[in-house]
Amino acid sequence: MSGWDEGAVYYSDQAHSWDDRTGDAASAAAADNHTILQKFKEFIRNFETEKNVFPYRESLVHNPKFLLIDMEDLDAFDADLPAKLRSNPSDYLPLFEMAAAQVLVSLKTKVAGDTGVMEDPVTGDVQILLSSKEDPVSMRSLGAQYISKLVKIAGITIAASRTKAKATYVTLICKNCRKGKQVPCRPGLGGAIVPRSCDHVPQPGEEPCPLDPWLVVPDKSKYVDQQTLKLQENPEDVPTGELPRNMLLSIDRHLVQTVVPGSRLTIIGIYSIYQASNSSASHKGAVAVRQPYIRVVGMEQANEANSRGPAAFTPEEIEEFRKFAAEPDAYKNICSKIAPSIFGHDDVKKAVACLLFGGSRKNLPDGVKLRGDINVLLLGDPSTAKSQFLKFVEKTAPIAVYTSGKGSSAAGLTASVIRDTSSREFYLEGGAMVLADGGVVCIDEFDKMRPEDRVAIHEAMEQQTISIAKAGITTVLNSRTSVLAAANPPSGRYDDLKTAQDNIDLQTTILSRFDLIFIVKDIRMYSQDKIIASHIIKVHASADATVGDNRVSKEENWLKRYLQYCRTECHPRLSESAATLLQNNYVKIRQDMRHQSNETGEAAAIPITVRQLEAIVRLSEALAKMKLSHIATEENVQEAIRLFTVSTMDAAKSGINQQVNLTPDMANEIKQAETQIKRRIGIGNHLSERRLIDDLCRMGLNESIVRRALIIMHQRDEVEYKRERRVVFRKA
Template sequence: MSGWDEGGVYYSDQAQFPHGEGGGGEQAEKANRHTALQKFKEFIRNFQHKSQPNVFPYREALLSNPKYLLVNLADLIAYDPDQTLPQYLRHNPADYLPLFETAAAEVLAGLKSRVAGETGEMEEPVPGEVQVLLRSEQDSVSMRSLGAQYISKLVKISGIVIAASRTKAKATYVTLLCKNCKNVKLVPCRPGLGGAIVPRSCDHIPQPGEEPCPIDPWIVVPDKSKYVDQQTLKLQENPEDVPTGELPRNMLLSIDRHLVQTIVPGTRLTIMGIYSIFQAANSSTSHRGAVAVRQPYIRVVGLEETSKANSRSPANFTRDEVEEFKKFASDSNVYEQICSKIAPSIFGHGDVKKALACLLFGGSRKSLPDGVKLRGDINVLLLGDPSTAKSQFLKFVEKTAPVAVYTSGKGSSAAGLTASVVRDNSTREFYLEGGAMVLADGGVVCIDEFDKMRAEDRVAIHEAMEQQTISIAKAGITTVLNSRTSVLAAANPPSGRYDDLMTAQDNIDLQTTILSRFDLIFIVKDIRMYSQDKNIASHIIKVHASADAATSEARNSKEDNWLKRYIQYCRTECHPRLSESAASRLQESYVKIRQDMRRQANETGEAAVIPITVRQLEAIVRLSEALAKMTLSHVANDNHVLEAIRLFNISTMDAARSGINQHINLTPEVANEIKQAETHIKRRMGIGSYISERRLIDELTRMGLNESIVRRALLVMHQREEVEYKRERRVIVRKA
């Protein structure tokens, strides 16, 4: 239900808005309300901070913006020593907030008349509509703890907006016309999602010979009623607040007037509002015997964004924290210290940890004069063998990043990652619900099992990874949502393990279009070395042995929280740019990399599976800025660029070179065995015939040949174009 004209008109014989049972109660209530009105007026006129005497912030705020007034409850508590006004607002906000707005309108009218009198332009003051918005410094309550005891009270909760309806007109006063006597009556509507209470009978006294008015004589006159803008939002719990195994809860919000159309899906909010109830228009519980069941919602009376896409409010950090962060950043080996804090329970993988540190800090987002925006977020792909801690890296980043969403590729659809169009059950209208990449705006999306995603679902995130927007054109809704987020993906090769005897195209079974959008691509191999295996085994045994110690757990959570705060501070305060010498060095390195890749492509006759394009140049720029951001430096120098190029070379460049010309540098014995295997393959296969790869290998191994030698011989023949290797059906075709 969204207004009086959608099933929200109620009929009652009772008096409208009764206050108290007897006359004494009503008189006391009137006296209280009058006193409260005067106190609210005095507060707006006279409040001043102790640190700034003779400065009246609420007076000035009203004059500068007469549409709404943002009031901090802490100021109200400081001004009113009896605590009556804050108590009224907390326990009975539906009655006393309109009084506050009336007081603000009257004070504004008085201030305007005074200003007009000083300028000599006297005009009649007209009390306008002033919306009072509240904010509070107290902690927000959990959405799960909201129960019947909070109904009609002021509450504060936080979450992510996942859907926003279109703007509607909500009646504040309904004009009624009597069918019989043409009497006109103005009836107030309850705020929020409530409707109007219409009396059953007309109060017109019939004259002698005049027919009395019947029961229910009223006709609503929409054109003469008064309206305000209204919009409904759906607020979902923050992902980090949802207990494991539970579905996230969501709450319906109603916003009106100047809050309308200020919020888009994906925004993280902390809201103050009145916990209210309403009867759904087509609720299944509205049948006879269940009339008392109502749906809860929150009528918003104040909201603030808890995080912005590109930065967070610096007011979140204490002075001691800022000093500690600056002292830490001034250390000479700050880069190594940060990398040592990245996933300390995982042995080795030093370069992967450095890449994840760069991803968490991110580069600088830029806006060009022509309106084009360049992303600063870094995307990383971990591809390789199972049991190489890829998923553990993803879990660590999800826990450490200020905003993060974790999802699995097989369990995610294109709509779940980007945005879906949903139809509301009560109003039957379509609205947008943001997916994982919209909810993680300003943070990181961790996608596990990236290779298990369907190809059409993977294509859906192309735009989100480079342009950092999600365009929707469905069910008559055409819009663009922000998804300014980093992507950290983990994938396995098609065969399950990384096979050195296969080409890079076969091992990295992803399209070039998606690979070019990753700044760093790491091939993570499970290398069988005695000394390394011994060290890994020793490390894992130690981790398991100390896992139950509560002190280490508390210490680790404290360190993780410190790292999260430091990342948050660096992303807020520092936006580095390349120095001139670093820029020229980077330019030379990029040209050299392009030349090397072109030469290799000419030698082998095939292009690299990962193209080296301008996107990769921008990736090195972002890495350099992230390395500078770790030290709170506003300039990325030559050292930062050299380290960024090193990271790029050992990750993306190694992956691009892998599988190219793998049959060179062979020992004479191995080369002889490969030639023998080629001879056997040619004998087994006639020209134009084809055979299953698995069957061919089995037959030749039964003849005494080594399986790896047969695979390598097939690879050599494929590169000489003597056989055609069809990956789809895993068959080999002999060519003339």
């Protein structure tokens, strides 16, 4: 038994037979099969959607290679057929394919007869592909009870093997008597069952054939193309703390080479088992242990281009969406649905809304592709709800992957090359940027990433591709994804005493790829702190009350559906007047930044380049898309410029040089004054401001420098004024 089921050729002592039924049972089974075959032929020939419209007959004539069957149509024609297919697909699918081939031959003969030209009837295999509108089952729920049954699952392809030739019939020849024999191979990853002995009857004086006399004749065997894929659970379906599950898929014939890593798939297939070649058969019980895989008999890709068409939306939904988009305050309403539990940050919410909707992707005549996805960076103090925005986007975007910078490597973000243990060949596994193709990647702790890992996503952010050249594999993967990143300044808090370069501390190469960069500060104001505290207490108090209320989840689901509809239906372009307005504003922004660099004597932390002009174009298109408008107007451009000014422009001008109008020498003097003040005041001590200033002035410090140092320390909450500025108090 040690050689049983190890990959390619199987041996059996008995004469080969697919079943052990004899006599009446076998003839009854044959009669039943004949009846089913006739039903399948009748379905292909006679199923009509409208009067005299026969979709399957037409499809077979136009494309004789494969036939896509809708299970709902089969159910409407005969309720028994889908049940038989689901419970025993391995027996009934070959019958279905035989029926399709026979119908094709008769149709071709008929067509040839009608035209008066008698052609050779076209014979050959017709591949049956199934599709169904039923909901897919979870990959985690697949167990032994599903073996040999039809299942439907969804996931992301993370790897695809090279194409191999799989034998459907193996031609054998006996090395003793030279008698030939054809043995069928089981489909999928199964092999051929080869009898141990030759059935040749020896003549008197002739030597009998020995055991295992067969030689395989590869040239005379029949083959089909076969490929294996690795399907991983969708990131949103993986429970917290669990590793994502993988499933091996086997595809053949016309499904081969139709899928690249990163594609989202929904597949129908036969849940099967095979003996993994690397599992040792010498272990006790190893012969009884099998690895599961799915032999695919139907597949649909769920990427932006073909899955989110209008067919996915009901007429009532479309009517509701259009009615909502026609309202004058649609933009305001959408922004109010973005992270409603977060107080304030109105401009950040507007930016996140623009990121979710995105601009229009453009293909130029010379083959250059311009991205439509918007990238946003949130940089600032801790406890300013940056990570909450990322978590909200992960739940709301149709496709989203959340990752943390410290726990992500370059290979994990882009793609890795892995060697298959059994076949020893290399294959690609897509990382976060590939898996989020057509969606959003949320990267938390962006500043904690190693610089070499951060460099890996440069190409993915601008060209929206990932080029791989490793281990003899040279290829390009798609990563058409938006990036929402959150980062802290190097010192942990945003320091007003430092320049913008020191506070941001990211290379200009990565900063220029972000369309919007927000500096999020934790401003200490009594009135604002009181409102925020009140809001947070309300959120915590009402959290339990809304658990049973589905309103919030319905609203999230509505926003997700509206997002999908807008991204599918609407691809806005700038109007001429809006383009002129944008052009003039861009030139003015460049001039202002040039003047500022000349005055301060150093370049801006965030360069304003043509990429930033494209960013404003994308923002304008996203704002138009929110209202389902196909033209971005001047009003959209003005709002896009305002968003750009309050984010990227303010970030570029931030820091002490611009805020207090200081030279680097003055900044050093302020730091010295700050050190002296800290020496003078003990923790919790009171001291007169006037006396402190006089003491420091006697040491040779300038009074205005000391006052500025006190103001900056007060802003950072290191100094507190009591009794109308007469006393200074340093907090513990």
